[in-house]
Structure formats: C-alpha cells, structure tokens
Amino acid sequence: MARRNLNDLLGFVAVAREGxxxxxxxxxxVTQSALSQSIRGLEERLxxxxxxxxxxxxxxxxxxxxxxxxxxxxxxxxxxxxxALTELREKPAGTVRITCGDHVLRSxxxxxxxPLLRDYPDISLEFDMNYGFRDIVADRFDAGVRMxxxxxxxxxxxxxxxxxxxxVVATPDYFEAHPRPKVPQDLTAHRCINQRMPxxxxxxxxxxxxxxxxxxxxxxxxxxxxxxxxxxxAALAGLGVALLPEDEVMxxxxxxxxxxxxxxxxxxxxxxxxxxxxxxxxxPAFTLVxxxxxxxx
Numbered sequence: 333m334a335r336r337n338l339n340d341l342l343g344f345v346a347v348a349r350e351g352x353x354x355x356x357x358x359x360x361x362v363t364q365s366a367l368s369q370s371i372r373g374l375e376e377r378l379x380x381x382x383x384x385x386x387x388x389x390x391x392x393x394x395x396x397x398x399x400x401x402x403x404x405x406x407x408x409x410x411x412x413x414x415x416a417l418t419e420l421r422e423k424p425a426g427t428v429r430i431t432c433g434d435h436v437l438r439s440x441x442x443x444x445x446x447p448l449l450r451d452y453p454d455i456s457l458e459f460d461m462n463y464g465f466r467d468i469v470a471d472r473f474d475a476g477v478r479m480x481x482x483x484x485x486x487x488x489x490x491x492x493x494x495x496x497x498x499x500v501v502a503t504p505d506y507f508e509a510h511p512r513p514k515v516p517q518d519l520t521a522h523r524c525i526n527q528r529m530p531x532x533x534x535x536x537x538x539x540x541x542x543x544x545x546x547x548x549x550x551x552x553x554x555x556x557x558x559x560x561x562x563x564x565x566a567a568l569a570g571l572g573v574a575l576l577p578e579d580e581v582m583x584x585x586x587x588x589x590x591x592x593x594x595x596x597x598x599x600x601x602x603x604x605x606x607x608x609x610x611x612x613x614x615x616p617a618f619t620l621v622x623x624x625x626x627x628x629x
Contacts, residue, residue, distance in 0.1 A: 340374040343367050344382060345407055348392050348400045349472070408472070412615070424616035425454030431466045432459060432477035435560060435580055436604050440493050441477070441625065448624045455617045463530045463559055469609055474618055480602030486609070491627040493604040497578045500598070501590040503570040512593050513573075516540040516547045523572035524551035528558045538575050540597040547597070603627075 346356035347367070357364040375382050382396035392400055432441065437459055445457060460466070460473065468476045479496075483489045500513070502522075513519050519538065527536040535556065540547045553572045557563050560576055567574035567581070567590055574581075578598075584590045606625050614622075 340370045341403060342407060343370045344374060344396070345400065345404050347371060347383060347390060348396060348404070349470075351390055353390060423452055423454055424620055425452075426615050426617040427456040427458055428475070428615075428618050428621050429458045429460070429473045430475050430477065430606075430621075431462050431468060431471070431473050433463055433559070434461050435577075436477050436493075437461070439579065440604060444492075444624050445621065448620060452617070452620065455620065457621070468607075475606050475608040475622075477604055477606055480605040483605055483607045487607040488610055489605040489607045490622055490625070491603065492606050492625040493579075493627050494629075495600040496603040497600050498575055498598045499578045499581050499585065499592050500573060500575050500594045501567055501581050501585065501592050502573040503568065503589065504591050506570050506572070507591055507593075512591075516549045516594060516597055519549050519551050519573065522551070522553070524553035525563050525566045525572045525574040526551060526553055526556040527560070527563065528556055530558055536575075540594065541599050542597045 343356070343360060343362075346360050347353055350356040350359065353364050353368055357367045360367065371383060378395075380395045381393050382399060384391050384393055430441070441459070449455060449457070466473065466476060468474075477492070480489060480491065500519075502510075510522060511518075513522065516538065524538075528534070529536055535550070538549045538551055540549070551573075555563075555566050555571060557566070560580055563574045563576055564580060564584070566572065567576075568584060573593075581590060585592050606622065608618075608622075
C-alpha cells in the first residue's frame with residue numbers, strides 16, 4: 333500500500349479503539365470531518381467496509397476487526413521504539429500515561445513525581461482518574477495503580493507504598509447515639525456508608541479477619557458512593573459508619589474528628605502497586621517514573 337495511506341491506517345486504528353470519531357479526532361489532533369473523509373477513502377481503496385456507523389456509536393465490521401488485529405499492535409510497537417530512542421538524547425523525554433484513583437495520585441504519585449518533572453522537563457505525565465479495573469494494554473496506558481492483591485499475575489507489579497489496613501470509623505457524636513460495635517456482625521445494626529464496586533456493580537461486602545477467622549458482613553445505610561472521598565466526607569458529617577483505607581482517614585483519626593473501632597479485626601494487606609505489562613524495551617522516561625515511585629523500606 334502506498335506510503336501516503338499510513339495516516340489513513342493510523343486514523344482507522346484510533347477510531348476502532350475509541351469507538352468514536354469525535355474522541356479519535358481529538359486524540360490525533362485532526363478535525364472530525366478530515367478523519368471521516370480519510371476513513372471513507374481507505375474503505376474505497378480497499379473496496380470493503382471497515383466500520384459500522386450509527387448515530388451513537390462506531391464499531392468494526394468483520395473485515396475491520398481482522399485489520400485491527402493485524403496492524404493495531406504494529407503502531408504500538410513503532411511508538412515504543414520511537415520512545416526508546418530517547419535514551420540517545422542527553423535527557424529522557426516522552427509522555428507516560430497512568431490510570432489510578434485520585435487519593436493515591438495526591439498522596440503518593442504527585443509527591444514522588446514532582447521532583448522528577450523538575451529534573452527532566454522533557455518528560456510529560458498524563459493521569460486518568462478511574463476506580464475501575466482498566467485494561468491498560470487495550471487502553472494504551474503505560475501503567476496503572478491498584479492494591480497488590482488485585483493485580484493480574486501476568487503483570488509486573490512494583491510496590492509504591494507500605495502495607496495498608498482498613499479502618500472502621502464514625503464521629504464521636506455518632507457513637508454517643510449508637511453503641512460501638514464489638515464484633516463485625518454488630519455493624520448490621522448500624523447506619524453504614526456503602527460503596528458500589530465499579531467493576532461488578534454490586535455493593536462492597538465488608539470483610540474482616542482476626543486470628544485466621546474471616547468474617548464477611550453485608551451492611552446497610554442511607555448512602556452509597558462509588559469512590560472513597562465522599563465516604564470520608566459523609567463519615568465526618570456524622571451520617572454513619574465507614575470502612576476506608578487507613579491512610580485516607582488517619583489524619584481525621586489523629587485529630588479526633590472520627591473514632592476508630594474494630595481495629596483488631598483489620599489486618600494489614602498489600603498496599604499500592606504500580607503495574608505494567610512486561611515490555612522488552614521500556615522507554616527511559618518510563619523507567620525513571622518507575623524508579624521514582626518505587627517504595628523502599
């Protein structure tokens with residue numbers, strides 16, 4: 333195929349991945365009309381339909397899916413090799429894309445990466461705030477952040493923080509009006525602040541462990557959120573009992589704004605990890621990010 337058609341193929345890959353001409357055009361930095369015209373030209377030259385278009389979505393046809401499987405990873409390999417070439421520069425450069433939650437971004441990633449950006453001004457970082465389990469390969473992220481126990485075995489996981497514990501908390505006023513739970517099962521009589529899981533869509537089952545005995549409790553209450561920051565706010569407002577990562581509420585525990593209970597039922601577990609797929613030639617910029625974030629005891 334003529335060299336001039338490589339841009340058309342790149343445009344097709346972007347649309348197939350995004351499922352949208354609008355998002356693909358924004359990613360490529362071109363107009364939507366130019367991208368649409370480019371795809372139409374590619375389909376005319378191949379004499380086959382690659383994309384099925386509706387008013388709300390875009391999807392690949394059988395031919396488009398076959399073409400995507402054949403060439404999609406090729407562009408990724410080209411981008412990876414181009415990024416690796418920056419090791420020949422005096423200073424590494426390039427963009428590193430990471431998907432993570434907002435709390436770990438503020439408490440761990442930014443404090444560790446700000447000095448890196450000052451030392452290497454040609455490195456750029458892009459963060460995607462997401463609590464779901466993103467497919468970082470399909471979504472073309474360089475890395476993601478999760479608790480260590482939730483990372484797939486085929487990923488490389490680098491610890492970026494110490495082990496964590498969960499904390500069951502409520503305000504002093506709340507516990508003046510309600511008896512403090514002595515065992516996890518007592519929580520069923522309390523107003524609890526629930527969390528809907530972004531992956532399964534179900535409500536989070538509070539799990540506890542003490543001396544090898546595991547207990548799962550389904551709680552009920554007036555509020556349900558899908559992220560942790562509003563759960564902290566709701567607990568501070570005295571609206572119920574919350575179960576949250578210790579590091580997110582420890583300042584409030586220390587200040588006496590909330591009271592911790594059932595601490596002996598909350599064992600330590602593997603904390604935040606940066607995870608990424610195995611790659612033969614990680615870019616110098618990505619290697620610097622990993623080393624800056626690595627947790628060292």
